[in-house]
């Protein structure tokens with residue numbers, strides 16, 4: 156069953172210099188228990204797509220389209236209804252873990268409150284649950300942490316606490332935005348193991364934003380690639396890694412470090428930079444950086460279309476579908 160169904164989602168921001176588009180016509184499905192990863196360079200619209208889907212856009216953000224959760228429309232719902240839905244429906248781990256915790260509240264109080272907001276439990280029971288959840292996310296010395304404030308914790312522990320807070324009401328869908336970026340490699344691996352474990356134990360669906368394609372390969376069944384606010388390719392993970400069709404996806408995978416890399420050689424990157432928001436010219440937004448571009452690409456914007464079980468927006472893909 157489709158748990159989250161996003162259709163034609165667009166996000167615009169009202170800024171002093173005018174209305175700036177950030178997300179364009181995104182369609183995305185996440186099934187019950189499924190893990191979907193969203194990848195793409197900085198500014199491609201990953202965070203705003205997910206914030207809009209959970210009704211958490213900044214005050215100057217405007218979302219249009221449709222977001223259905225468990226069959227019910229949630230875009231445009233009043234804040235009070237969204238709050239009720241968020242805990243047990245959608246849990247959110249924000250890109251900035253420290254910012255997502257309340258600085259003046261002890262960890263125990265924050266976790267207990269996030270449970271009590273959604274379930275009729277007394278404080279003592281909520282604190283027992285909080286401790287159990289900290290243990291489940293492998294926070295060392297969980298009992299002592301309950302009495303500490305966020306600034307007293309290391310980055311890795313804070314990240315686990317933010318994950319624990321989102322998990323307290325046992326959400327059907329966890330949205331985790333760059334949950335490992337601030338962590339060292341060992342802790343990153345532990346967080347990945349934790350997500351794998353939680354998905355198995357709780358049957359939870361996961362929408363994961365990450366720059367780390369290694370984490371994508373280890374966790375996600377499906378990958379969505381975003382560029383300049385739009386989805387350019389979507390496919391099952393193994394297929395996407397094996398035969399990326401969009402030149403941008405191919406570039407991202409090509410840029411991955413390999414064991415046999417010459418350590419003195421410059422890092423492989425995709426030449427050029429994405430267009431600033433609102434400055435996308437006619438044709439394909441990736442054209443100025445694309446080695447496969449033709450004249451058609453500069454005038455005719457490719458539309459995301461189904462190719463078997465995958466989706467692709469490119470006139471001359473590297474492999475499956477298209478006209479190359």
Ligand SMILES: Nc1ncnc2c1ncn2[C@@H]1O[C@H](COP(=O)(O)OP(=O)(O)OP(=O)(O)O)[C@@H](O)[C@H]1O
Nearest residue numbers: 168170177196197198199200201202203204213432
């Ligand atoms: N409150 C805001 N007002 C104006 N523009 C905004 C606002 N929030 C985000 N944007 C713009 O929306 C665009 C998409 O941002 P988004 O945060 O979704 O990027 P991202 O793909 O998550 O990037 P990163 O990998 O750096 O987190 C960016 O150009 C960003 O500057």
Ligand code: SF4
Nearest residue numbers: 439442445452469470
């Ligand atoms: S449409 Fe053209 S420019 Fe755009 S990614 Fe495909 S080949 Fe490159």
Ligand SMILES: [Mg+2]
Nearest residue numbers: 201202203250
């Ligand atoms: Mg982001």
